[in-house]
Amino acid sequence: MTEPDESGARGLQSVERSFDIIEYLGQEDGATLSEAADDLGLAVSTAHIHLTTLVETGYVVKDDDVYRCSFEFLGTGGERRDGLALYQAAKPELDELQAETGEHTNVTVEERGYSVQLYKSESPHSIDDDASLGDHFYLHLTATGKAILAELSDERVAELLDRRGMPALTDDTITDEDVLYDELETIRERGYSINNGEHFPGVCAIGTAIASEPDGAIGAISISGPRSRITRERIEEELAPALLNKKNIIELKIRQFE
Known part of the structure; x- marks a missing residue:
């Protein structure tokens, strides 16, 4: 008997289930068939169908009894990233x-409401x-995320x-919308954002958006390090000017690609 999510009428649910399994394998760094079925609340037969299909397509590999995500995802994501003018x-x-x-220095883009x-x-x-490459962050608690939000209208931010x-990840995370909107206005006035331990305790970062006409903000760059070194004085005298200079250079280079 066919499982409900394997029927033609529920095809999209079947695809969603496969991606749930992929995300699970990525988070767990691999799992056996029984572990995947138990943790995801699936019948063993259903989990086996999905995993077997994913192995056949090359997006999952099986080492003995353990299933893991393959490096196909690295190739797919890498090709997309390398083709971006922002990255180049x-x-x-x-x-x-x-x-x-x-x-450390970073570059991020906004996708599906994440940085x-x-x-x-x-x-x-x-x-x-x-954080690893490809990691997704909430926009309101990172320097690059807040820099991107500051380029958007209040309606789009909402x-x-x-x-x-x-959500709060540290005691310093902004969780009040009014406080965030006030900070976004400050970012628009001075040209850069600050994340002072809001994403990870003890780490500070400053960020600024990268703009490209007619798309507006296409991403953001940042400098990050320990709070003990990323002081307010150093930000104002050294780091912010250096970051904003690179912003201008990157935006000019992107125009040459267009």
Whole structure:
């Protein structure tokens, strides 16, 4: 007998189930058939159908009894990232900025109401939240996310906040919409945002949006490091001017690609 989600009428639910399994395998760094079925609340037969199909398509690999996501996702995501003018323009500039400041530098884009990390130039002398490439972050609690929000209308910001909410990850995370809107106005006036331990305890970052006509903000760049070094004085005297200079260079380079 066919499982309900395997019928033609429920085809989309079947696709969603496969992606639930992929996300689960990514989070768990692999699982056996019985583990996947138990954790996802699936019949073993249903989990087996999905996993077998994903193995056949190459998006999941099976090592002995353990299923894991394959590197197909790395190729797919990498091709998309490498084709972006933002990434091509930002990467060498962020490498240079990292060398100049001794802190990590990042570039992100907004996708589905999240900030997605495209690239991080890491300094051996700095620390941050240790996020991986492709990680998704809430916009309201990162420097790049707030920089992107500041480029949007209040109506669009409200739509994104309604969609994703404003969860707190630290005691310093902004969870009041009025406070966030006030901060976004400040960001618009000075040209850069600050995340002061709002995403990860002890880590501070400053960010600024990257704009491209006629698309508006297409992403954002940031400098991040320990709170003890990313002080208000250093931000104003060194880091913000350096970040805004790279913003201008990146935007000019992107125009050459258009």
